[in-house]
Amino acid sequence: MSGAEEAGGGGPAAGPAGSVPAGVGVGVGVGAGPGAAAGQAAAAALGEAAGPGLPDEAGLAGARQLQLQEAAGDPDAPPKKRLRAAEAAEAAAAAAAAGSGKLEERLYSVLCCTVCLDLPKASVYQCTNGHLMCAGCFIHLLADARLKEEQATCPNCRCEISKSLCCRNLAVEKAVSELPSECGFCLRQFPRSLLERHQKEECQDRVTQCKYKRIGCPWHGPFHELTVHEAACAHPTKTGSELMEILDGMDQSHRKEMQLYNSIFSLLSFEKIGYTEVQFRPYRTDDFITRLYYETPRFTVLNQTWVLKARVNDSERNPNLSCKRTLSFQLLLKSKVTAPLECSFLLLKGPYDDVRISPVIYHFVFTNESNETDYVPLPIIDSVECNKLLAAKNINLRLFLFQIQK
Ligand SMILES: [Zn+2]
Numbered sequence: 001m002s003g004a005e006e007a008g009g010g011g012p013a014a015g016p017a018g019s020v021p022a023g024v025g026v027g028v029g030v031g032a033g034p035g036a037a038a039g040q041a042a043a044a045a046l047g048e049a050a051g052p053g054l055p056d057e058a059g060l061a062g063a064r065q066l067q068l069q070e071a072a073g074d075p076d077a078p079p080k081k082r083l084r085a086a087e088a089a090e091a092a093a094a095a096a097a098a099g100s101g102k103l104e105e106r107l108y109s110v111l112c113c114t115v116c117l118d119l120p121k122a123s124v125y126q127c128t129n130g131h132l133m134c135a136g137c138f139i140h141l142l143a144d145a146r147l148k149e150e151q152a153t154c155p156n157c158r159c160e161i162s163k164s165l166c167c168r169n170l171a172v173e174k175a176v177s178e179l180p181s182e183c184g185f186c187l188r189q190f191p192r193s194l195l196e197r198h199q200k201e202e203c204q205d206r207v208t209q210c211k212y213k214r215i216g217c218p219w220h221g222p223f224h225e226l227t228v229h230e231a232a233c234a235h236p237t238k239t240g241s242e243l244m245e246i247l248d249g250m251d252q253s254h255r256k257e258m259q260l261y262n263s264i265f266s267l268l269s270f271e272k273i274g275y276t277e278v279q280f281r282p283y284r285t286d287d288f289i290t291r292l293y294y295e296t297p298r299f300t301v302l303n304q305t306w307v308l309k310a311r312v313n314d315s316e317r318n319p320n321l322s323c324k325r326t327l328s329f330q331l332l333l334k335s336k337v338t339a340p341l342e343c344s345f346l347l348l349k350g351p352y353d354d355v356r357i358s359p360v361i362y363h364f365v366f367t368n369e370s371n372e373t374d375y376v377p378l379p380i381i382d383s384v385e386c387n388k389l390l391a392a393k394n395i396n397l398r399l400f401l402f403q404i405q406k
């Protein structure tokens with residue numbers, strides 16, 4: 001019996017031996033600095049009752065000042081946050097020296113996210129005392145707290161925060177959408193609410209691609225040069241055989257994708273297929289420095305008993321200090337087999353959680369001696385999606401198993 005087998009032998013109800021379920025301990029949380037990844041996806045994940053309210057300006061400014069001082073002097077704060085905090089403190093000092101700046105600038109500092117100090121791009125959440133957090137930072141704080149096995153708290157006032165304790169602040173969201181913002185291409189100012197359309201459809205400097213991209217023209221450049229380029233583009237006058245070469249190259253990349261889907265379809269015709277909903281629950285190792293990992297209760301598929309384990313950032317020591325978030329997982333066979341069991345397996349989004357995972361098929365031959373796969377990546381689209389999973393209490397996915405028969 002391997003070490004992992006012993007550790008996981010506690011069964012689902014008791015949890016793995018020597019571990020405690022994560023997320024029950026209450027600690028004094030210090031908000032680690034989330035990245036500025038706001039992300040509409042994160043916002044969409046939090047479709048909760050909206051509750052408009054106005055922040056207490058004086059309290060907010062004071063608390064933020066406090067937070068900034070703390071962060072600037074906190075050697076444990078992530079470098080990015082320390083830097084930002086230092087910059088912001090400098091800017092605040094300059095603004096104070098110059099008296100009050102323009103109304104827009106003053107509003108900017110009132111309406112910005114109290115964690116990343118950026119103006120929120122999507123939903124804005126507030127703690128019970130009214131401190132504002134952009135959706136990305138809010139999700140990140142909840143995910144961090146889970147990684148550290150602490151109750152998530154507002155970085156400003158330390159009150160508890162959670163999806164049910166915090167509500168959205170529509171007034172701030174609307175006010176932010178009215179504030180001017182600079183187009184990244186032409187550098188002109190627009191109300192935030194109009195900026196997206198401007199950058200996508202109207203800006204003369206936005207980056208565009210040649211319409212002959214489909215036959216291999218690599219040109220891209222500002223929109224105002226597009227007509228000139230397309231008139232002069234050499235691609236439409238290429239000969240058939242030249243185009244054939246270009247198309248061959250493009251076909252190759254499509255072929256790879258097709259291979260994946262074809263192999264899924266051929267797996268679907270196997271005699272023995274099983275699938276089940278799996279629920280990963282958070283646990284802590286009992287090391288000196290505890291680590292978060294996830295494990296499912298035992299489940300039965302293809303008449304065998306299995307367990308799935310998952311870990312964050314490949315068990316990196318302090319995953320909460322990094323903005324990059326990944327999950328990897330391992331499939332363990334818990335029952336004894338009379339003959340080697342060759343399987344293909346893949347994890348996909350289940351019916352109960354909305355997360356974007358690209359399908360990757362893994363392969364393993366299970367025997368009584370070798371009954372666990374290596375940790376393989378769970379190909380989640382990006383860190384924002386990954387944080388969405390970590391912020392939730394449990395991770396719900398669906399496992400497919402295909403038994404390969406000789
Ligand atoms: Zn933020």
Ligand SMILES: [Zn+2]
Binds near residue numbers: 127154156159
């Ligand atoms: Zn607060």
Ligand SMILES: [Zn+2]
Binds near residue numbers: 187203204
């Ligand atoms: Zn523009």
Ligand SMILES: [Zn+2]
Binds near residue numbers: 213233234
């Ligand atoms: Zn072209």
